Amino acid sequence: MKVLVYGLMSVLLIPFVFPTWWMVTSSVKPISDIFAFPPDIVPTRFDFSTYGRVFELQPFAQQYWNSAYIAALVTAGTMLFSSMAGYAFARIKFPFANTLFMIVLIGLLIPAEVTIVPLFQIFLGWDMINTHWPLILVPVFGAPSVFATFVMRQFFIALPKELEEAARVDGLGRFRIFWTIALPLARPALGAVAIFTFLHSWNLYLEPIVFLSSPANFTLPQALTQFTDAYGGALWNVQLAAATMTALPVLIVFIIAQRQFVEGLAHSGLKG
Known part of the structure; x- marks a missing residue:
C-alpha cells in the first residue's frame, strides 16, 4: 500500500x-x-558562462541587494504592525471594533492597479519617485499588511484569556502583556506572516516598474525582463540563470520556516 x-x-x-x-x-x-x-x-x-553574463549585462548584485533589503524591511515592518493591530482587534474592546475591522478587510478587495495612479501622485509630491520608499511603505501599510493583520487577529483570538488575567494580577500593563506573553506565543502565526510577506515583496513587479526608472534601483522581478540582445530579443539562458538565482532565497525561506507556516495557518483558522 x-x-x-x-x-x-x-x-x-x-x-x-x-x-x-x-x-x-x-x-x-x-x-x-x-x-x-x-x-x-x-x-x-x-x-556555465551564463551566470557570469548575468552580472555583466546588468548590475545584478546591486539589484539582488535591493530586493533582499526591501523584502527584509517589509517583512519586519509588516510583522510588527500587523501583530499590534491584530492583537488590538482581538483582545482590546473599543467602540465599533468589528465594524472597523471589516472596513480594514475591504482593502483586500481593492486591486493594486486601482490605487497605483493615486499612489504615484502621492509619492511624486513627496519626491520619492525612483527611490525604494514606495516599495517599502505601500506593502507595510497596504493590502499585504491587511491580510497579515487578519492572520494575527485569528491567532490572538484563540489565546486563553486566563493568560492575560494572570499577567494583570502580576501588575503588567497592556503593552507588556502583548510584548512578553502574547507575541512570543504567536511565533507560528508570525512565521506564516513572514513567509507570505517575504514572497509578496520578493516577487513584486507592478510597483517597481511604476516607481523605478534607474537600473541600479531595480529589484529582481524588474531586472529579469532586461536581459536582451542588441536586437531586443530575449537571452533565454541568461534570463533563466538569473531566475534560478532569484528563486533560491524563496526556497531557503520556505524550508527554514515551513513548520511555522503550517502551524500558523492551523492556529489562525486558515487551513484547508
Missing part, C-alpha cells in the same frame, strides 16, 4: 518539480538546446 501511495505522490509531483528542473538545467544550456523537442532532461552540453 505504501509503495502505491508513494508512486502516486511521485507522479503528482512531476508538474511541480519539472518546471523548476527545466529552469535550472536550461540555465546552463546553449540557447539552441533550450527549446529542443522533446526537451533534454539532463543537458548534453553545459555552458
